[in-house]
Amino acid sequence: MPRLPITKTPKVYVGGAFIRxxxxxxxxxxxxxxxxxxxxxxxxxxxxxxxxEAAAKAGPGWAKRTAYNRGQILYRLGEMxxxxxxxxxxxxxxxxxxxxxxxxxxxxTVDRLIYYAGWTDKYEQVLGNVNPVAxxxxxxxxxxxxxIIGVIAPDASPLLALISLIAPAITSGNTVVALxxxxxxxxxxxxxxxxxxxxxPGGVVNLLTGFRKExxxxxxxxxxxxxxxxxxxxxxxxALALGAADSVKRTHLLKxxxxxxxxxxTAQSVYAIRDxxxxxxxxxxxxx
Amino acid sequence: MPTLTAAxxxxxxxxxxxxxxxxxxxxxLWEFDPAPESxxxxxxxxxxxxxxxxxxxxKGGKYFDSIxxxxxxxxxxxxxxxxxxxxxxxxxxxRAYDGGWGKMPGRERAKYLYxxxxxxxxxxxxxxxxxxLDGGKPIKESRDFDVPMAAAHFFYHAGWADKLDYVAPGRxxxxxxxxxxxxxxxxxxxxxxxxxxxxxxxxxxxxLKPAETTSITALKLAEIFQDAGLPPGVVNFVTGAGEVGAAxxxxxxxxxxxxxxxxxxxxxxxxxxxxxxxKMTMELGGKAANIVFDDAPLDQAVEGIVNGIFFNQGxxxxxxxxLLVQESVAGKVLAKLKNRIRTLRVGDPLDKNTDIxxxxxxxxxxxxxxxxxxxxxxGGGMFQSPxxxxxxxxxxxxxxxxxxxxxxxxAREEIFGPVLSILTFRTVDEAIEKANNxxxxxxxxxxxxxxxxxxxxSTELKAGVVWANTYNKFDPTSPFGGYKESGFGxxxxxxxxxxxxxxx
Numbered sequence: 110m111p112r113l114p115i116t117k118t119p120k121v122y123v124g125g126a127f128i129r130x131x132x133x134x135x136x137x138x139x140x141x142x143x144x145x146x147x148x149x150x151x152x153x154x155x156x157x158x159x160x161x162e163a164a165a166k167a168g169p170g171w172a173k174r175t176a177y178n179r180g181q182i183l184y185r186l187g188e189m190x191x192x193x194x195x196x197x198x199x200x201x202x203x204x205x206x207x208x209x210x211x212x213x214x215x216x217x218t219v220d221r222l223i224y225y226a227g228w229t230d231k232y233e234q235v236l237g238n239v240n241p242v243a244x245x246x247x248x249x250x251x252x253x254x255x256x257i258i259g260v261i262a263p264d265a266s267p268l269l270a271l272i273s274l275i276a277p278a279i280t281s282g283n284t285v286v287a288l289x290x291x292x293x294x295x296x297x298x299x300x301x302x303x304x305x306x307x308x309x310p311g312g313v314v315n316l317l318t319g320f321r322k323e324x325x326x327x328x329x330x331x332x333x334x335x336x337x338x339x340x341x342x343x344x345x346x347x348a349l350a351l352g353a354a355d356s357v358k359r360t361h362l363l364k365x366x367x368x369x370x371x372x373x374x375t376a377q378s379v380y381a382i383r384d385x386x387x388x389x390x391x392x393x394x395x396x397x
Numbered sequence: 398m399p400t401l402t403a404a405x406x407x408x409x410x411x412x413x414x415x416x417x418x419x420x421x422x423x424x425x426l427w428e429f430d431p432a433p434e435s436x437x438x439x440x441x442x443x444x445x446x447x448x449x450x451x452x453x454x455x456k457g458g459k460y461f462d463s464i465x466x467x468x469x470x471x472x473x474x475x476x477x478x479x480x481x482x483x484x485x486x487x488x489x490x491x492r493a494y495d496g497g498w499g500k501m502p503g504r505e506r507a508k509y510l511y512x513x514x515x516x517x518x519x520x521x522x523x524x525x526x527x528x529x530l531d532g533g534k535p536i537k538e539s540r541d542f543d544v545p546m547a548a549a550h551f552f553y554h555a556g557w558a559d560k561l562d563y564v565a566p567g568r569x570x571x572x573x574x575x576x577x578x579x580x581x582x583x584x585x586x587x588x589x590x591x592x593x594x595x596x597x598x599x600x601x602x603x604x605l606k607p608a609e610t611t612s613i614t615a616l617k618l619a620e621i622f623q624d625a626g627l628p629p630g631v632v633n634f635v636t637g638a639g640e641v642g643a644a645x646x647x648x649x650x651x652x653x654x655x656x657x658x659x660x661x662x663x664x665x666x667x668x669x670x671x672x673x674x675x676k677m678t679m680e681l682g683g684k685a686a687n688i689v690f691d692d693a694p695l696d697q698a699v700e701g702i703v704n705g706i707f708f709n710q711g712x713x714x715x716x717x718x719x720l721l722v723q724e725s726v727a728g729k730v731l732a733k734l735k736n737r738i739r740t741l742r743v744g745d746p747l748d749k750n751t752d753i754x755x756x757x758x759x760x761x762x763x764x765x766x767x768x769x770x771x772x773x774x775x776g777g778g779m780f781q782s783p784x785x786x787x788x789x790x791x792x793x794x795x796x797x798x799x800x801x802x803x804x805x806x807x808a809r810e811e812i813f814g815p816v817l818s819i820l821t822f823r824t825v826d827e828a829i830e831k832a833n834n835x836x837x838x839x840x841x842x843x844x845x846x847x848x849x850x851x852x853x854x855s856t857e858l859k860a861g862v863v864w865a866n867t868y869n870k871f872d873p874t875s876p877f878g879g880y881k882e883s884g885f886g887x888x889x890x891x892x893x894x895x896x897x898x899x900x901x
Binding site: 238242243351359379389390 | 549565566567568660663664665667668670671672679681836851855860861862863864865866867870872874875876877878880881882883884885887890891892900
């Protein structure tokens with residue numbers, strides 16, 4: 110008699126722990142052939158608030174890591190995904206991608222992480238500078254992470270797009286609360302398991318699954334989310350921008366109705382890092 | 398041989414043992430002869446809108462008065478723009494952009510900006526007097542700060558126009574198109590320069606609304622644009638109050654809007670633009686902490702505190718309005734501050750000896766008065782300079798609140814007037830905690846002799862500008878802008894330019 114396999118219970122990765130939704134709700138995920146695959150946590154606004162709390166706890170420590178250390182940790186995450194590339198590709202094929210396309214997406218995801226791993230100790234030298242003020246002061250502008258960034262990932266390229274939004278934010282020491290694709294949440298579930306073995310401190314990246322319409326208003330108005338990076342439709346863009354006004358939140362909203370080539374070189378940039386940075390300028394007198 | 402008893406008779410030791418050292422009190426003890434600045438501001442009786450390179454009457458035919466807040470006398474009539482005028486201004490800006498400003502070689506655009514800087518320097522004194530008459534700021538500030546700094550902004554950004562490949566390493570930049578801008582009344586000409594210079598250097602064209610109480614220097618700047626031969630429509634000024642500002646912000650044409658003003662209005666603008674693709678820059682309010690440690694050179698710190706809060710009557714978004722003093726020196730600092738503010742000369746803004754001029758408007762004076770009343774009601778210890786105020790015009794005494802708690806109104810709300818709230822702290826961590834415990838994050842000051850502490854504070858303070866052992870310093874090369882509810886985007890420097898372009 111063939112052995113009955115042990116199936117995995119998908120859990121979301123929040124605060125360095127694998128949890129179900131506090132609501133105990135799930136939604137069924139089917140594979141490409143329409144068969145039941147697993148139940149996915151249907152996270153709530155409360156889960157989002159809890160994740161923000163976890164991100165807030167992790168934030169100061171992560172931002173204080175040296176740039177070199179953050180770079181090594183991002184590189185380590187690349188190593189973890191590369192080593193389990195087959196498993197991740199399987200998670201992507203669940204949504205209908207061919208094995209070749211899935212493998213290509215995993216490879217591009219790893220490369221994207223390596224790209225940002227290399228930026229951790231360089232972006233400051235590109236984006237900051239000393240300013241030649243016309244008075245006897247030493248004046249310099251440095252960058253700082255904004256804090257906690259809300260990410261809402263699209264359905265297309267569910268892993269690569271998610272990482273392309275998360276990686277530039279954490280490169281500089283931000284922490285992230287991300288909502289994965291609703292139609293293809295499983296790669297994010299597997300990603301959580303790889304994050305957990307990557308040396309990335311718990312709470313730096315928090316991944317939620319569920320429905321946008323249930324969480325978008327909290328993404329918009331949660332005061333502790335200092336910026337939103339999202340791929341969203343017109344209605345969601347308006348809702349996010351309206352809510353963002355309440356706390357003067359920064360928004361970087363890509364249009365879901367437009368096609369984005371996440372594989373392109375233009376989908377990675379030091380200016381994506383800049384989008385979740387603040388600039389701080391310090392004046393100091395020059396004298397004896 | 399000197400004995401201990403004899404030494405006690407030395408006046409210096411006597412002062413140390415409790416009796417106050419003699420202080421030089423200026424204040425009203427001595428009459429100063431008036432020293433009015435007498436340069437001709439060359440004001441017109443009536444200022445029209447500036448659209449498509451020409452001064453044009455508003456289509457609605459309405460005008461409003463601009464008064465001198467120092468004596469409440471009418472200075473000039475200013476055109477009130479209506480929606481049709483705003484449409485015309487945007488149409489002109491669109492034509493100017495499509496017609497060549499955006500495509501003009503950077504080195505040529507640069508020359509216009511250089512010309513503007515030079516022509517403004519030529520007429521600096523005239524502009525300074527006009528600025529002081531219209532806004533109430535002391536002539537020494539408009540003469541030595543506002544006008545030269547405005548010229549410097551045009552000169553600095555002029556040089557960028559043909560070097561835009563260096564703004565964003567690795568990428569090419571392109572102008573956004575037409576930009577809509579609304580500026581405040583506290584630094585009317587300077588804010589105009591901050592907004593226009595980077596926008597124009599990058600190749601954008603602009604519709605700008607000055608504040609309704611301080612439109613005159615913008616319209617005088619338009620005269621310079623004509624003299625400089627700036628192509629028509631590159632800059633258009635529409636004047637009026639909030640509804641004109643709303644029309645400028647919410648118009649369909651601009652690709653980007655830039656606003657400097659209160660956080661409250663900034664949020665309204667953000668809501669109005671929700672769902673559009675417009676880019677935004679917001680320079681909003683502040684409630685900056687100015688932090689004095691016990692090892693700071695206290696006399697210098699007191700000068701910095703005074704400059705931090707009383708510069709421009711405290712009408713400064715980055716004003717050091719919350720003084721955080723280390724407990725061990727709090728008494729000493731407060732005593733020195735009380736003495737110092739008694740010597741501040743409050744009065745005729747045109748007088749070259751004036752330190753604190755007129756409050757910009759009756760409305761602002763009422764707001765300051767109400768917030769100070771709330772401070773008194775909440776139990777803050779108030780000290781005001783006993784100086785004599787002019788009988789006409791809008792004035793407010795330099796005011797200190799001591800023993801203020803973090804939750805009190807005067808410690809939380811932006812007063813935008815010459816009112817300083819004084820709080821104390823014991824440890825570095827407490828200072829950081831208190832300084833950051835605000836929705837704002839525009840600026841901060843740190844006073845200490847210890848270099849490593851300055852860098853620690855600068856790292857921990859959630860503010861866009863940190864002044865160490867100085868305060869209220871500005872420069873075109875130095876990016877300015879806030880964290881949190883003080884807004885986003887930067888003005889000045891390479892960082893500021895990037896907010897007026899797109900990456901291609």
